[in-house]
Amino acid sequence: MADRGVNSGEAEASVGTDLHLELSGRGARREQLMLALREAITSGRLAPGTRLPPYRTLAVDLGIARNTVGEAYAELVAEGWLTARQGSGTHVASRATPLPPPPPSAGDRARRSAPEARPVAYDFMPTSPDASAFPRAAWLRSARRAFNDAPGDAFGVGDPRGRVELRTALTEYLARARGVRTAPHRIVVCAGFAHALRILGEVLEGTVAVESYGLAFHRSLLTGAGLRTVPLTVDADGARTAELGAVGAGAVLLTPAHQFPTGGPLRPERRTAAVDWARATGAVVLEDDYDGEFRYDREPVGAVQGLDPDRVVYLGSTSKSLSPALRLGWLALPEALVNDVLAVKGVREMWTGVGDQLTLADFLACGAYDRHVRVMRRTYRRRRDRLVAVLAERAPHIGVGGIAAGLHAVLDLPPGTERDTVRAAGRLGLALEGLGAFRHPDSVMEPREGLVIGFGAPPEHAFNGALQALCTALPPAP
Numbered sequence: 001m002a003d004r005g006v007n008s009g010e011a012e013a014s015v016g017t018d019l020h021l022e023l024s025g026r027g028a029r030r031e032q033l034m035l036a037l038r039e040a041i042t043s044g045r046l047a048p049g050t051r052l053p054p055y056r057t058l059a060v061d062l063g064i065a066r067n068t069v070g071e072a073y074a075e076l077v078a079e080g081w082l083t084a085r086q087g088s089g090t091h092v093a094s095r096a097t098p099l100p101p102p103p104p105s106a107g108d109r110a111r112r113s114a115p116e117a118r119p120v121a122y123d124f125m126p127t128s129p130d131a132s133a134f135p136r137a138a139w140l141r142s143a144r145r146a147f148n149d150a151p152g153d154a155f156g157v158g159d160p161r162g163r164v165e166l167r168t169a170l171t172e173y174l175a176r177a178r179g180v181r182t183a184p185h186r187i188v189v190c191a192g193f194a195h196a197l198r199i200l201g202e203v204l205e206g207t208v209a210v211e212s213y214g215l216a217f218h219r220s221l222l223t224g225a226g227l228r229t230v231p232l233t234v235d236a237d238g239a240r241t242a243e244l245g246a247v248g249a250g251a252v253l254l255t256p257a258h259q260f261p262t263g264g265p266l267r268p269e270r271r272t273a274a275v276d277w278a279r280a281t282g283a284v285v286l287e288d289d290y291d292g293e294f295r296y297d298r299e300p301v302g303a304v305q306g307l308d309p310d311r312v313v314y315l316g317s318t319s320k321s322l323s324p325a326l327r328l329g330w331l332a333l334p335e336a337l338v339n340d341v342l343a344v345k346g347v348r349e350m351w352t353g354v355g356d357q358l359t360l361a362d363f364l365a366c367g368a369y370d371r372h373v374r375v376m377r378r379t380y381r382r383r384r385d386r387l388v389a390v391l392a393e394r395a396p397h398i399g400v401g402g403i404a405a406g407l408h409a410v411l412d413l414p415p416g417t418e419r420d421t422v423r424a425a426g427r428l429g430l431a432l433e434g435l436g437a438f439r440h441p442d443s444v445m446e447p448r449e450g451l452v453i454g455f456g457a458p459p460e461h462a463f464n465g466a467l468q469a470l471c472t473a474l475p476p477a478p
């Protein structure tokens with residue numbers, strides 16, 4: 001503390017960058033400062049080229065003498081850690097060692113897992129919309145309005161259900177666009193569908209029926225919570241819900257608007273059968289409405305939830321309509337489940353930031369969400385038509401299915417060709433998956449071979465190139 005008090009009369013310095021430096025209690029202040037700066041440089045906290053604060057600023061911030069800072073800087077310049085030029089201040093030298101690159105993410109690892117796979121040039125994974133089409137300007141307008149208009153309590157500890165503005169806007173939107181019958185107090189905002197399913201996994205017990213084809217990740221959220229999953233047969237009309245009576249489940253997870261990934265809408269009598277089963281047995285239907293807004297060939301298929309809001313849990317998300325990076329989703333719950341869900345969600349685990357919640361509330365209320373969905377529906381419909389047209393021209397022997405809705409299609413492959421086709425696609429730099437990757441391990445269905453093609457993800461300028469590369473990977477006509 002030798003130098004403490006030297007600057008005691010000075011006001012807090014107002015110029016220069018903020019440095020988080022902690023001087024250890026031993027040795028002279030100059031050595032302590034040099035040690036702290038060296039550590040900040042080697043750890044990468046101070047990147048090469050970073051301009052250091054003027055002597056006076058750092059001296060005031062650290063409560064030490066100005067010439068102590070000057071001496072420490074000068075010595076580090078002499079050692080080569082810093083550079084100093086008349087008039088342009090003191091900077092971290094460019095020789096500073098960079099940190100090793102981060103290990104690849106789980107997604108990168110999955111994409112690079114095939115030994116011969118090239119880096120991804122075209123992304124056909126079915127879980128993403130066109131990220132380049134995120135409506136930045138409209139979102140910013142909503143964010144500005146939302147922050148301006150938010151009451152003071154919005155920035156305090158909030159309601160674990162989520163902001164009331166968002167729950168109110170969702171109630172109106174879901175009723176109008178998806179036929180969902182709910183109320184703000186029955187909605188719980190979550191960090192996307194996956195978070196909502198994870199919570200439900202903790203609330204439910206025993207066995208959950210799932211579709212024979214679906215996302216393994218979603219099944220693992222249920223099994224991770226100690227539940228068992230049993231597969232229902234899936235065909236062109238969705239899941240065969242008549243099988244529910246025989247599987248002994250207390251819940252069923254369905255994708256009624258557009259079976260994921262095979263693509264059929266759940267036929268009306270199968271919807272009724274699921275709801276009747278739930279009523280008769282006290283079970284619940286979990287409705288994953290992940291891309292219900294994107295219906296092309298006829299009027300939107302409404303939500304099953306509208307048939308019985310006390311037996312169906314409706315799960316929605318912005319992951320297809322806006323961006324999977326927002327991590328915004330919601331549950332419209334039967335009254336009887338609200339408290340159980342909130343107990344699992346926890347009172348201080350808000351998960352989704354209030355800024356995004358308020359912004360989405362405004363985005364829905366001002367009509368921007370509807371406008372964006374309408375624009376994207378046209379875009380994705382055009383892409384689907386181009387996919388179908390290119391296949392008809394270059395690979396007429398390959399059937400395309402599941403295209404009446406959503407952001408993906410299924411290309412049917414001749415028996416015994418799926419594995420090699422996925423590998424050939426990987427060699428061409430295409431990220432895609434075969435139907436086999438989605439199959440429940442206990443399914444007794446006759447395996448179906450095909451490619452699941454997410455046509456939403458490639459940006460517009462890359463779409464034609466992606467289609468041509470895809471055709472090259474397909475097996476030749478027999």
Ligand SMILES: Cc1ncc(COP(=O)(O)O)c(C=O)c1O
Nearest residue numbers: 127192193194260290317319324
């Ligand atoms: C079948 C299915 N359900 C739900 C979702 C939404 O998931 P989340 O909101 O966790 O991103 C997706 C998105 O890709 C999906 O493919």
